[in-house]
Amino acid sequence: GAGVSQSPSNKVTEKGKDVELRCDPISGHTALYWYRQSLGQGLEFLIYFQGNSAPDKSGLPSDRFSAERTGGSVSTLTIQRTQQEDSAVYLCASSYGLGGNEQFFGPGTRLTVL
Amino acid sequence: DQQVKQNSPSLSVQEGRISILNCDYTNSMFDYFLWYKKYPAEGPTFLISISSIKDKNEDGRFTVFLNKSAKHLSLHIVPSQPGDSAVYFCAAENNAGNNRKLIWGLGTSLAVNP
Numbered sequence: 001g002a003g004v005s006q007s008p009s010n011k012v013t014e015k016g017k018d019v020e021l022r023c024d025p026i027s028g029h030t031a032l033y034w035y036r037q038s039l040g041q042g043l044e045f046l047i048y049f050q051g052n053s054a055p056d057k058s059g060l061p062s063d064r065f066s067a068e069r070t071g072g073s074v075s076t077l078t079i080q081r082t083q084q085e086d087s088a089v090y091l092c093a094s095s096y097g098l099g100g101n102e103q104f105f106g107p108g109t110r111l112t113v114l
Numbered sequence: 115d116q117q118v119k120q121n122s123p124s125l126s127v128q129e130g131r132i133s134i135l136n137c138d139y140t141n142s143m144f145d146y147f148l149w150y151k152k153y154p155a156e157g158p159t160f161l162i163s164i165s166s167i168k169d170k171n172e173d174g175r176f177t178v179f180l181n182k183s184a185k186h187l188s189l190h191i192v193p194s195q196p197g198d199s200a201v202y203f204c205a206a207e208n209n210a211g212n213n214r215k216l217i218w219g220l221g222t223s224l225a226v227n228p
Contacts (some may be wrong), residue, residue, distance in 0.1 A: 004157070031214050042220030043158070043203060048213070056215060091157050097214050100146050100165065100207075105157030 002026060004106035006092050012112045013082055021077045021109045025094030032075050033095075033103060034067055036088040043091070049075065050097050082113045117141045118206050120219035127226050133191040135222050137204030140185065144206040148216065149178060149189050152201045161202070162189070194226045 005024045013019050025032050034046040045059035049069040060066070064082075069075040079086055089110050093103035119138045127133045137147075145166040150158035164171040164178045164187065171178050177190045191198055204219040 033215070043218045045215065045218070048215050050214060056213060093157070095214065100163070101214070102148055102160035102163065103216065105159065107155075107157050 004092055004094055004104050006090075006106035006109050008109060009107065010110045010112075012114065014114050015084060016081055018078065018080045019082055019111065021079075021090050021092075021111070023075045023077070023092030023094075023106060025073065025075070025092070026104055027073075029094035029096055029104070030072070031095045031097030031103075032069055033093040034075070034077050035091045035093065037091060037108075038088040046077070046090075079111075082111075084113045087111055087113045115140075116220070117144075118204055118217050118219040120202075120204055120222050122222050123220070124223040124225070127194045127224065129196055129226055129228050130193045133189075133194045133198065133224055133226065135189040135191075135202050135204075135224065137187050137189075137219055138185060139187075139206050139217075141206070141208070141217070142185065143208045144217070146207040147178070147180065147187050148205045148207070149176075150203040150205065151198075152203060152221070158203055191224075194224075196226050196228050199224055199226045 007022045030051045032049045035043045047067045048056040064080045067077045089108040091108045093105045095101045095103045148163040149161040151161045152158040162176045164180050180187045201221045201223045203221045205216040
């Protein structure tokens with residue numbers, strides 16, 4: 001399939017543990033986005049990568065959250081010392097990064113922090 | 115400060131009737147608008163978009179109307195079908211900048227009743 005893929009699809013962890021979420025964007029897409037959606041809430045922007053530019057980290061909720069994008073392709077979102085309020089669905093999207101282009105979303109990773 | 119607002123969290127419509135989902139925005143620099151549909155346990159999927167140089171864009175049963183002076187757009191679905199039951203997100207972009215980050219509304223949950 002040529003869509004955006006994310007792994008794992010579900011992650012259950014204990015409070016205080018670190019987690020890594022992975023996103024494989026569509027080949028050729030230069031822009032990659034991370035969002036999260038908590039229960040009953042809308043999409044919350046976390047971070048945005050565009051080519052080789054410095055990422056827009058303005059949506060990261062705390063310094064426990066970080067993300068990398070290696071080689072302009074795969075991205076990893078890391079949450080350190082997880083808290084129960086981090087429980088949410090984490091969505092990744094990619095696009096061609098040009099104006100007027102829609103974002104294509106992966107299926108998401110459901111994170112549950114016990 | 116919510117720059118894109120979907121004031122109706124939910125909407126219920128009878129099958130075959132028209133569904134109208136509304137979205138308001140505050141930033142006059144937005145010049146491209148998108149609607150996404152999201153089913154449970156899936157990522158959002160792109161539905162339809164409109165550039166600010168237009169006031170209407172139609173694709174099959176879906177039509178988006180843009181009123182720039184009122185900073186308002188709406189998505190019309192006619193006739194509505196039970197499969198249209200989903201959460202609909204409105205999103206906006208400022209194409210003049212280099213940042214391709216979309217600004218999202220909180221979504222409207224549409225239920226189409228058979």
